[in-house]
Amino acid sequence: MKKIKILSGILLLIVAFTFAGCGSSSSQKTSGSDLKAIKDRGTLKVGVKLDVPKFGYKDPKTSKIEGFEIDLSKAVAKKIFGDENKVQFQGVTAKTRGPLLDSGQVDMIAATFTITDERKKSYNFSEPYFTDSVGLMVKKSSGIKDLKGLNEKKIGVAQSATSKQAIQKEAEKVGSKVTFMEFQGYPDIKSALDSGRIDCFSVDRSILTGYIDNSTVVLKEKFSPQDYGVATKKGNDELAKAVNETISEMKKSGELDKLIAKWGIQ
Numbered sequence: 096m097k098k099i100k101i102l103s104g105i106l107l108l109i110v111a112f113t114f115a116g117c118g119s120s121s122s123q124k125t126s127g128s129d130l131k132a133i134k135d136r137g138t139l140k141v142g143v144k145l146d147v148p149k150f151g152y153k154d155p156k157t158s159k160i161e162g163f164e165i166d167l168s169k170a171v172a173k174k175i176f177g178d179e180n181k182v183q184f185q186g187v188t189a190k191t192r193g194p195l196l197d198s199g200q201v202d203m204i205a206a207t208f209t210i211t212d213e214r215k216k217s218y219n220f221s222e223p224y225f226t227d228s229v230g231l232m233v234k235k236s237s238g239i240k241d242l243k244g245l246n247e248k249k250i251g252v253a254q255s256a257t258s259k260q261a262i263q264k265e266a267e268k269v270g271s272k273v274t275f276m277e278f279q280g281y282p283d284i285k286s287a288l289d290s291g292r293i294d295c296f297s298v299d300r301s302i303l304t305g306y307i308d309n310s311t312v313v314l315k316e317k318f319s320p321q322d323y324g325v326a327t328k329k330g331n332d333e334l335a336k337a338v339n340e341t342i343s344e345m346k347k348s349g350e351l352d353k354l355i356a357k358w359g360i361q
């Protein structure tokens with residue numbers, strides 16, 4: 096009898112631990128509740144670029160934020176709420192976008208974010224919605240025509256961007272020895288180019304386009320194609336699914352191509 100009591104006691108403990116385990120794992124996992132939290136809040140918070148014309152750009156005259164990635168984010172809001180206006184934008188840079196997603200200040204990032212294996216360890220990425228390449232911008236007066244001409248020169252790149260690694264690899268291929276200077280943001284790199292502290296400004300060509308002026312030129316060479324994806328926090332599986340469904344539906348219906356044409360990007 097005593098044995099039976101001890102055994103049933105052990106059984107009860109096992110059952111209790113099993114349920115306690117279930118409880119803690121479901122409270123850690125945001126999956127299944129992430130979309131509900133966004134719906135309850137009534138707005139989708141998206142990190143976008145504000146200084147990349149045609150992708151994510153805040154017009155200084157009108158203060159309006161617009162571009163391909165803005166329209167894409169609106170399409171996700173429409174999928175979630177049935178209303179494309181239920182979206183709130185926050186400006187991000189290459190350096191701030193990851194931390195803003197980590198801290199939950201934004202639900203997703205649609206900001207020229209290149210999908211890499213390394214980044215996939217930290218974030219969920221949607222299927223690609225655009226492919227761009229890394230480019231080089233120099234002063235017209237420098238006479239530099241290609242990567243070979245950048246031998247012994249200094250290249251300005253943004254911190255946390257893929258550009259340094261991409262250019263390093265390509266420079267080695269053509270036998271150019273280059274050095275790098277890293278900056279927090281793109282306006283700083285452009286100023287450094289203008290003041291002669293660097294000889295070249297390198298990042299995705301779409302981003303460079305926003306900084307061309309009469310004194311600068313983007314070289315013809317392009318390197319290291321970059322697939323852009325929408326990033327969401329790991330565990331926010333319902334949101335990741337809604338984003339992916341939006342993008343694949345837009346691909347199928349031709350809407351994505353229409354948007355690319357609307358914004359005049361190739």
Ligand code: GLU
Binds near residue numbers: 253255298
């Ligand atoms: N697309 C590149 C990256 O994700 C360039 C940086 C940027 O997007 O600002 O690293």
